[in-house]
Structures are given as C-alpha cells and as structure tokens.
Amino acid sequence: MLSNKTIEIVKSTAPVLADRGKEITTHFYKSLFKDYPELLNIFNHANQKQGRQQAALANTVYAAATYIDQLEVLLPAVKQIAHKHRSLNVKKEHYPIVGEYLLKAIKEVLGDAASPDIIEAWGEAYQVIAQVFIDVEQEMYDQAKEEAWDEFKPFRVVNKVKESSLITSFYLEPVDGSKVPNFIPGQYVTVRLSIPGEKYLFNRQYSLSDAPGKNTFRISVKRERDHVKEDGMVSNYLHDFINVNDEIELTAPAGDFVLENQKNQTVHLISGGVGITPMMSMLNYLADSQSDREITFIHAAKNGEVHAFAEETQKSIQSLPNAKECIIYETPNELDLKNQNFIAEGYLNEELLNKLIDKNGAFYICGPVAFMKNVIEYLEDLGVKTENIHYEFFGPSVSLKDY
Numbered sequence: 001m002l003s004n005k006t007i008e009i010v011k012s013t014a015p016v017l018a019d020r021g022k023e024i025t026t027h028f029y030k031s032l033f034k035d036y037p038e039l040l041n042i043f044n045h046a047n048q049k050q051g052r053q054q055a056a057l058a059n060t061v062y063a064a065a066t067y068i069d070q071l072e073v074l075l076p077a078v079k080q081i082a083h084k085h086r087s088l089n090v091k092k093e094h095y096p097i098v099g100e101y102l103l104k105a106i107k108e109v110l111g112d113a114a115s116p117d118i119i120e121a122w123g124e125a126y127q128v129i130a131q132v133f134i135d136v137e138q139e140m141y142d143q144a145k146e147e148a149w150d151e152f153k154p155f156r157v158v159n160k161v162k163e164s165s166l167i168t169s170f171y172l173e174p175v176d177g178s179k180v181p182n183f184i185p186g187q188y189v190t191v192r193l194s195i196p197g198e199k200y201l202f203n204r205q206y207s208l209s210d211a212p213g214k215n216t217f218r219i220s221v222k223r224e225r226d227h228v229k230e231d232g233m234v235s236n237y238l239h240d241f242i243n244v245n246d247e248i249e250l251t252a253p254a255g256d257f258v259l260e261n262q263k264n265q266t267v268h269l270i271s272g273g274v275g276i277t278p279m280m281s282m283l284n285y286l287a288d289s290q291s292d293r294e295i296t297f298i299h300a301a302k303n304g305e306v307h308a309f310a311e312e313t314q315k316s317i318q319s320l321p322n323a324k325e326c327i328i329y330e331t332p333n334e335l336d337l338k339n340q341n342f343i344a345e346g347y348l349n350e351e352l353l354n355k356l357i358d359k360n361g362a363f364y365i366c367g368p369v370a371f372m373k374n375v376i377e378y379l380e381d382l383g384v385k386t387e388n389i390h391y392e393f394f395g396p397s398v399s400l401k402d403y
C-alpha cells in the first residue's frame, strides 16, 4: 500500500514527467539496451527508431501516475498492453530491470529537480504499477498454458497463397503435430524470426485471418514497398524467403479486439487495406456458425488489384442470410470499371457511411491510422455510441490523437 505522502508526490510530479516523458523514455531505452542488448530480441526495432514505443510507454506511465490511487480505472488499458506483453513473452523478471532503468532515466533527465523523496516515491509507485501488470499477465500465461502453450512454438508453413498483388497468406501447422488451439476472431499471434545477417530476433504481430476451428492458422501479410527499412523488414522477409515447409515460431493467440456476442446488434466490419485480416476471421466465423445477425462488411482498397480476399468474402457473405458487402475503391482500374465490383469511388466518407450503417450496431474497425481516425470521427458524428466502436491499431497503441 502506498502512503498518502507517496501518492501526493507521484501525482504532483506526474505533469513534469508528462512534459518530459518522451525525453525520459528515449533515455531509458538507450541505456536499457546498452546494458541489456539481449532485450532487443523482444522489442520491435522499427518502433524504437520512430519513437512510437517511447511515446506509448510515456503515455502509460503518465496515466498510471495520475490514477495511482485508483489503478482499477486503468485495467482495460492494462489488459490490452498485457495481451501484447504476453504474446511477446515478457516475463515478471523483466519488470525490476525496466523499473531500475526508468528511475535512472528520470533522475538523469530531471537532474536536481528529482529530489531523493521524489525518486523514492516513484520507485514505490513503479512497483505497484508493475505488480498490476505482472498479475494480469500471469493469469494470461496460465490460461495460454492450459488452452494452448505459453512461450514460442515452431510452426511449419503448409501453404502460401497470394491473395492480391500485395497480400500473401501463410497457412501454419504446429511442427509437434498438436492441434491448432481455439481463439477468438480478431486475435493476433506474434511471429518470431531470425533473419540472416541480423544480430537480434524479430517479433511481429499478425492477425489470424481465418475463422477458428481449422487444422491450420492463417496469417496474411502485406508487402511493404515504401517504408523505412525496418518497418517492412519482417513482412517482406516472409514474402521473399519463407516458403512451404519452412518453419517460424509463434506465440499463442492474444488480443482483445475481438468479436463480441451482441446477438441482436447489427455487426459492421469496416476495414481499409490490410486491415481486412482480422475482419476475415470475424466474417468467416460468422459464416461458419451460420449467424442470422445483420452483418455489414465494408472494405476500402485502392483498387481491385490490391483488394485481397474478394472471392472469399463474397462466398462467406452469400452463405449468410442477412449479410451485405460494400466495397469502395479509391481509384478503380479498368477491370474494376468493367466489372462494377464496387459501390463507390474515392474515400469512405460520412455521407456514405450514413447510408450504409445501422447507428445502433456494433462497429469493428481496422486499417491505416488516418483511415481509422476518420471513420471513428464520422461514426461519432453520426451518433454512434463510443462503447459500440472497437478498433485495432497495428503498432504500439499510442492514442489516435497523437497522430
């Protein structure tokens, strides 16, 4: 239990930390990786380089400090991060190391302003915050161990299928011959790879893109053309070098962007580009279970050439009694214009959404940040309640406002 004095110090110094949060976390990661380079086998190097992880950590530390006397308010956010930690195999032994380097960074950045009282109060507060994460994560590890496995496990690629000019699917089977475990549509797995010539392992999360209950997992990966080297590194390596019979390592499914069972609500699955992957899992699950819910599947892509799963989506939609599909192409190509396989040209906008949605329904959104930000704004303008809007962010879940 923290003393009133500690709580008071932490709360009153939290704004200072917020102001200089990114500086502190940047400093923190630099010295952490200098002394513990092996942690680079866990962290995403591209997120580090672009400051995304620093911002995510700084925001969370600030929020935790602000709510230090009522941490239960943060539980939904903690759970989301804990899913990510569990899927990356972050362990309770890592927490004291992170705590030590975080305190050191606070001391170094704030200098004389960080009195011994302040440092002591933050040290105590960190332990309380860390314990919340450790407890939530322990439960997740126990559950994963019971239902699937709790660390990394080798999988063999048994099929590799091109879904569009940019997206390719990998069908994966456990090497040890065990069954593929159940998961909730919308969840992701972490893929761990060793890339020749690179010193550290690479971890990336990919949504499972097919319904549960199959003999294999399916992930569907977009080739990145224009990104800085490390951002597309794993995806492009999978495209270029991972083939049938190759092995990659996976952690058990994780994540809380999942299809909920609000039976009487229309379900809207709204995606842009490769954001279609968790939507395929949700749609195919609804199709496999012959759901009689109203379902609206909205997908925005540049054109038919990069539009993945077009046939598969149609098949699932047609097999459902109350489902419709709405495809929007930014710049349809000649073939699209000939086939008229889309309902609108340009971007998904508020006027269009107004025509397509049931405002009392549930909304699942996944796609590029700008796409999600716009769609969420339009839905809120149209009167959709925030609690009915669910979205998945690919990358550290920094607040959408930070973009």
Ligand code: HEM
Pocket (backbone or CB within 6 Å): 039, 042, 043, 044, 045, 047, 048, 053, 056, 057, 060, 061, 080, 081, 084, 085, 088, 090, 091, 094, 095, 098, 129, 130, 133, 395, 396, 397
């Ligand atoms: C991701 C906070 C401890 C390793 C994250 C994210 C946040 C966060 C906000 C982004 C979540 C997302 O992507 O959705 C915290 C807090 C901690 C803590 C507040 C302490 C109380 C740790 C520890 C480790 C760790 C002890 C292990 C050494 C990671 C990794 C990621 C991550 C590897 C994924 C992002 C990346 O690879 O760039 N954490 N974390 N974290 N955390 Fe933590």
